[in-house]
Amino acid sequence: MNKNTILGIVCLASSMTLIENGSLYAQSKDADLKNWPKGTSPREIGTKVAEHFNVTPHTNFNRTTPPKVITYPETCTWYGALTFAKESKNKQLAEKLQKRFEPLFGEEAKMIPVPDHVDYSVFGSVPLELYMQTKDKRYLDMGIAIADKQWGPPEGPRVKPESHEFYNQGYTWQTRLWIDDMFMITALQAQAYRATGDQKYIDRAAKEMVFYLDKLQRPNGLFYHAPDVPYYWGRGDGWMAVGMAELLRSVPKSNPNYDRIMKGYKVMMASLLKYQAEDGMWRQLIDHPESWAETSCTGMFTFAMITGVKNGWLDKEVYGKSARKAWLKVITYINENNDITEVCEGTNKKDSLQYYLDRKRNIGDLHGQAPILWCATALLR
Template identity: 70%
Template structure:
């Protein structure tokens, strides 16, 4: 009851205190500066995670990568050089004693790692970061190699796509993040152009008439975080994709179509659900964070009508942060999830506290609010 009362006070104050659609002037304790700092510091204090297992990971996992990238983005947007330096210090052992933890760029979940050194390069201008990140981005479109190569990998490669293509919606953040970062770091359009071509293939293959996405072609369910990866991936791509890119109109169309449906599916309290279109499913924080990030970015960039989407994004942010506990951990995060053609499978997924699938999008939102 106490939590509900606090939430209602924050929500009501936040809506009344601001002009309609504004994404500024948040109540004390709910500003992006305060929340971002708390969650980033929690990341710095956390060991390398291994999908909830008690043992250390064999390589850095993609949820950590996404959180690391989010923390660095927040540090840049907030001008916090001390935080940036602490995040860089966490990376230093990967050039030495912990080099074996650098993932091989042989799968989308591994290759996204390149987004972190590429962000460090943009902020610190040290060549070693660029060399590492660029090598990883290049190998994503290089010769198929490694344990994850399949017969279709060569087919995709011959079509000008990455050989790591697999048509899971998760890919459209993993691929987009590293390629967009390589473009931002180098100015070479080949990186962002090929990410855009890849995005169009995924849009044409997986987006449904209502604007949402199946988890995979053989899994007809609108899983929250899966759709979140797509929403965040389109946002990351579009905010750097040149206006003259021939694929931009198609991607923008897919993005706006998705945002319109998400607006309709948002719950009364501002959250989104584990199955986006299923009112019987539970409110889930990682997808809520990703959708919020996508809407904040759209409003800030002028792609979305501020009077319509600004209040929805604000309401979502103020709801999302009530799930952060005193340790800086966010609750109600869906555990790592494979695809399965079974509605109950998605509804029964474990709800975790502090999982980096949920920590990352909070940081993305904080950075986007400050850009």
């Protein structure tokens, strides 16, 4: 083989490599979770939504009356704003969010919810995040007291007979087998583990998650709103998706429940791919194309996929593309006041298809603001 032939082969191989790389680059642009068009970056969007939250008074599910205690949508948004401030290295924002908390040590102390229910106990994730960012022991003491109470003996007006049964089996007495719980419970316990390094907190959360997975996950990877309500309600499934992703960020691979949780997570993510609309959104009822595009569940599923891609649990091309498309679309629902629109109102369970289709579509509801901040955080991690 002469030199000219060898040179020709090398040139041909180089050209093919360039073509292949060009093709790969075109694909990876669709799955790129780092570079964004102006005005759509997680830093820009997260800053606007977090700053808006910080000046928003304590809210009560979009009702006109103020809440008696801080409700879980505010907790979830506060947690998201704090993690965003950390990942974006925005010290000024972090200080504002810390200042928002300070009255709870004094004149607003009555606003701290009594941790006798999952929706109230999740509040502990906020002081625990503040402790990790500031090392102020007041936050640690408050958050750990709530986390320990969740696994303490059943106590309070909300205790039901089955609470003792769950407690005696090593589960929290707040167990009720609603899919919402798998963010509310695991977020608090994972935060307690992150703040203290004490293995018992993450072990609790992992065991609880497997209990819910075994009881509630359907063969297609999704979850009915409740065992007696056979509908795949978007935000309900969103709590499971976020709960698993948040938990898997901290559960050691050596944990005996790690593989089971990862399996449940991956099956769910694969199923969600099939139901994502062409524009990137998911719907109020996941498997009903006639139902409306809903922002809170879209944000939640997007967070779960971003987290999976960033941690190497999910294929970066397949799920990166899905997450990028969802992020770019869901942020178009943020209006000029930095409120996200098309958020399903707070929803109890009911065995009625029409009930879910007819749920009110809120504007600025913190159920929807929180997932935007979680996504912005995850994109910056």
